[in-house]
Amino acid sequence: xxxxxxxxxxxxxxxxxxxxxxxxxxxxxxxxxxxxxxxxxxxxxxxxxxxxxxxxxxxxxxxxxxxxxxxxxxxxxxxxxxxxxxxxxxxxxxxxxxxxxxxxxxxxxxxxxxxxxxxxxxxxxxxxxxxxxxxxxxxxxxxxxxxxxxxxxxxxxxxxxxxxxxxxxxxxxxxxxxxxxxxxx
Amino acid sequence: xxxxxxxxxxxxxxxxxxxxxxxxxxxxxxxxxxxxxxxxxxxxxxxxxxxxxxxxxxxxxxxxxxxxxxxxxxxxxxxxxxxxxxxxxxxxxxxxxxxxxxxxxxxxxxxxxxxxxxxxxxxxxxxxxxxxxxxxxxxxxxxxxxxxxxxxxxxxxxxxxxxxxxxxxxxxxxxxxxx
Numbered sequence: 001x002x003x004x005x006x007x008x009x010x011x012x013x014x015x016x017x018x019x020x021x022x023x024x025x026x027x028x029x030x031x032x033x034x035x036x037x038x039x040x041x042x043x044x045x046x047x048x049x050x051x052x053x054x055x056x057x058x059x060x061x062x063x064x065x066x067x068x069x070x071x072x073x074x075x076x077x078x079x080x081x082x083x084x085x086x087x088x089x090x091x092x093x094x095x096x097x098x099x100x101x102x103x104x105x106x107x108x109x110x111x112x113x114x115x116x117x118x119x120x121x122x123x124x125x126x127x128x129x130x131x132x133x134x135x136x137x138x139x140x141x142x143x144x145x146x147x148x149x150x151x152x153x154x155x156x157x158x159x160x161x162x163x164x165x166x167x168x169x170x171x172x173x174x175x176x177x178x179x180x181x182x183x184x185x
Numbered sequence: 186x187x188x189x190x191x192x193x194x195x196x197x198x199x200x201x202x203x204x205x206x207x208x209x210x211x212x213x214x215x216x217x218x219x220x221x222x223x224x225x226x227x228x229x230x231x232x233x234x235x236x237x238x239x240x241x242x243x244x245x246x247x248x249x250x251x252x253x254x255x256x257x258x259x260x261x262x263x264x265x266x267x268x269x270x271x272x273x274x275x276x277x278x279x280x281x282x283x284x285x286x287x288x289x290x291x292x293x294x295x296x297x298x299x300x301x302x303x304x305x306x307x308x309x310x311x312x313x314x315x316x317x318x319x320x321x322x323x324x325x326x327x328x329x330x331x332x333x334x335x336x337x338x339x340x341x342x343x344x345x346x347x348x349x350x351x352x353x354x355x356x357x358x359x360x361x362x363x364x
Contacts, residue, residue, distance in 0.1 A: 015187035016354055042352060043219060076308065076316035078252025087252030091313035117306075119221035119286040125348060129221065129286040131308050131318075146252070148308025148318040154282065180219065182352045183190040 017045065020177040028053075030167025033067075034160045034177045037121075041179030044118040046160060050173040051111045052102035054166035059102040062095040063116070064161045065128065065151050069094045077147040082140075096149050099134040101164075103141060111172065112136040121157040128157060188217065188356045196349040199225070203337035204345075206353045211295045211330060213355030218270075220287035222349035224338045226275035234267035235289075236335045237301065237325045241266055247323035254316045268323030270336070271307030274315055281346060285309040294331040301325040 018041070023032045037044070052059035064073075073096040076089040090097065101112035114134045121128060128151040136142050151157075162175050191213075192206050209216070224231060236245070245268045248261040262269075274283040288306045293299065305321035325331075334353075338345060 015189045015357075017188050042350075043221075072312075074310045074312040074316075076252060076254040076310045076318050078250065078257055078318045078320070085250075085257040087254055087257045087318065089254030089310070089313070089316050091310075117219075117286060117288060119219070120284065120350065123221075123348075125282075126221070126284050127282045129284050129309055131286045131288065131306050133306070146306060146308070146318050146320055148286070148310050148316065150283070150310035150312050152312050181190055182350075183193045185190070 016181045018179045018181060020179050022177070023175045025169045025171060025173055028168035030169065031161060031163035032175055035158070037158050037160065037177070038179060039122045039156060039158070040185055041122070042120065042182040042185060043180040044121050044157070044160070045178040045180060046116040046118070046162070046175065047178070048114045048162065048175045049111045050101045050114070050175065051170035052164050052166060053168055053170045054102050054164070056166060057103065058100050059164055059166040060100050061098045061162065061164055063098060063163070064095050065153070065157045066155060066159050067161065068153065072152040073149070074152065075147050075149040077145055079143055079145040081143045096151070098132060098147070099136065099143070099145060101136065106138040106141060110138045118157065124154050124156055127152050127154060188354050189213070190352060191355050192353045194351045196345040196347050198347060199344060201345045202343065203335060205333055205335040207333040209332050209334070209353070210355060211332070214293065214358045215356040216291040216294050216331070217354045217356060218287070218289040218334070218351060219354065220271075220349070220351045221284045222273060222287065222351065223281065223284045223346040224273040224275060225344050225346055226340065231272050231275045232269050232338070233271050233273065234337050234339065235270045236267050237327070237331050238329060238333050239335065240325070240327060244326045245323060246326065247321060249319055249321045252318040267337075268303065268325070269321060270305050270323075271321070272309070272317055272319060274309045274311050283309060283311045284349070291331065297328050297330055300328055301331060
């Protein structure tokens, strides 16, 4: 199934955090892409409340910038799963892993929550650093995660794709993109 | 609740070891600082620190949990002269491409009936080199309203790398005009 591309509205200036696009699935889809991201903000924030209807034990959610599937995604995370705290680094991947919004023993109506902060996304002098907070709690199964991510490219970010490894996104999932204005933007 | 840009600071030159946001409006409910930054480490250390209202006394304390990519470490410092707000991937040679991301939240910063607590998210990854994911908490053990915030890197020869950028935001509980 081809990625679902959104038409991005101009968005009224709601203070510093300006809505750019929003996605709520109305038909089965495993991927959503925000294209033609305006370049006039300082940072991007992508919030997500997601669940998967995958018919297997686990599904994972990822992102890519600018449609790139090159091995330029790396990340370091710290995570607590209710029993232990771990930290692992991942380097040179073709996409950035965010979390698993679905496992077989998660009760219905429980959605994972995540917020991705992309810093200095339009700056063409630096690689792109993002911080991501992920939360899922199913009353026994769950994780809380903080992840520092690298997109090893100095290209300005003009698109963001959020996608599931299995999918599709469950009805009720919501993914929103915001621009963060700085002074005089 | 709405967030409004108050001020921004972009580092220029290669000698900036500290800077401040001063004259912070007292008309918001909370503050947030967002930063994309890097430091040059000449001797040792790769941390950034902040202080409030020019207070250089030992009136700060902080806790942290760190994911280094291979282990989890927790720690704290008491009765100290500043709060650590983040670590940076130190620049050397061609490594100016990597920056740390930071989000610092200061709630109820004008309230004179409580000390001030901050929470920070900080992290960076250099693609297999150095990396860290940090969560910090800090307290300024003073009930004064916050009117200025200073940022610094310490250590002989250390400085903020040019292009590092810090943005200050006010968060209001009611609609208002911003910058």
